[in-house]
Amino acid sequence: MVIAVDGPAASGKGTLSRRLCTYYGLSYLDTGILYRGVGWILLSQNLDPRHEEDAARVARAFSLDQIDGADIRTPDVSRASSIVAAQPEVRAALLEFQRDFAAHPPKGSNGVVLDGRDIGTVVCPDALVKLYISASPEERAKRRWLELEKRDNAMGLDAVLEDIRRRDARDSGRATAPMRPATDAHFIDTTTLDADAVFARACRHIDQALGVSGAVPASN
Numbered sequence: 325m326v327i328a329v330d331g332p333a334a335s336g337k338g339t340l341s342r343r344l345c346t347y348y349g350l351s352y353l354d355t356g357i358l359y360r361g362v363g364w365i366l367l368s369q370n371l372d373p374r375h376e377e378d379a380a381r382v383a384r385a386f387s388l389d390q391i392d393g394a395d396i397r398t399p400d401v402s403r404a405s406s407i408v409a410a411q412p413e414v415r416a417a418l419l420e421f422q423r424d425f426a427a428h429p430p431k432g433s434n435g436v437v438l439d440g441r442d443i444g445t446v447v448c449p450d451a452l453v454k455l456y457i458s459a460s461p462e463e464r465a466k467r468r469w470l471e472l473e474k475r476d477n478a479m480g481l482d483a484v485l486e487d488i489r490r491r492d493a494r495d496s497g498r499a500t501a502p503m504r505p506a507t508d509a510h511f512i513d514t515t516t517l518d519a520d521a522v523f524a525r526a527c528r529h530i531d532q533a534l535g536v537s538g539a540v541p542a543s544n
């Protein structure tokens with residue numbers, strides 16, 4: 325089975341996806357890693373992410389081992405990833421890897437969860453379950469700020485919110501594979517829900533799609 329999880333930055337896609345994988349025995353691909361990886365390589369080579377030829381060349385040669393141990397979660401890399409993600413050639417170069425992962429789940433798993441921005445609309449339009457996870461920009465900024473604070477990042481909450489708004493606008497406004505819910509996606513607004521409640525809602529929806537009436541897990 326394929327579960328597509330889309331939504332804006334810091335909405336909780338990764339947190340939910342990892343729990344779904346543990347609970348249903350699925351394998352996980354955080355597709356943001358691919359765009360972050362391309363952005364990180366460009367920055368580490370002092371190249372401009374806006375330069376489309378450089379970005380496309382890096383994306384075509386990209387493999388996960390190139391970013392082994394790299395810190396791809398910095399605000400600079402977030403910005404760069406969103407810039408390269410708007411470029412059609414970068415997206416085309418990274419598409420096959422994602423579809424291949426979805427079509428060939430690692431041995432022993434029951435399927436896959438992919439999270440990103442265009443999984444339900446472009447990468448896996450036939451996914452059994454599509455979830456769209458969102459929250460207000462203010463709540464997402466607070467979550468990301470708390471996370472960055474633990475990593476000794478000195479960015480203020482207002483700056484994090486500004487970054488999130490800018491990234492949302494770029495991700496949803498681009499011409500190729502813009503961030504948006506698939507028409508058949510199940511929408512979960514997590515603004516006032518904790519991670520347990522989000523997980524329970526997602527499981528309820530997935531169990532319905534699977535035709536099973538599982539007890540809704542309180543936590544996992």
Ligand SMILES: Nc1ncnc2c1ncn2[C@@H]1O[C@H](COP(=O)(O)OP(=O)(O)OP(=O)(O)O)[C@@H](O)[C@H]1O
Nearest residue numbers: 332333334335336337338339467471514517518519
């Ligand atoms: N429902 C929730 N309530 C409060 N905090 C949450 C919730 N879900 C996730 N978080 C926290 O918010 C932060 C962002 O979550 P997560 O990394 O899962 O988001 P994401 O959508 O995958 O982000 P990105 O798109 O940037 O990769 C993490 O610190 C996580 O622990």
Ligand SMILES: Nc1ccn([C@@H]2O[C@H](COP(=O)(O)O)[C@@H](O)[C@H]2O)c(=O)n1
Nearest residue numbers: 333355356359405406409440441442495
């Ligand atoms: N399917 C995807 C996944 C990600 N992106 C772009 O990458 C940026 C970083 O993603 P995170 O999930 O790690 O926040 C994101 O802002 C998008 O620009 C994408 O376009 N499609």
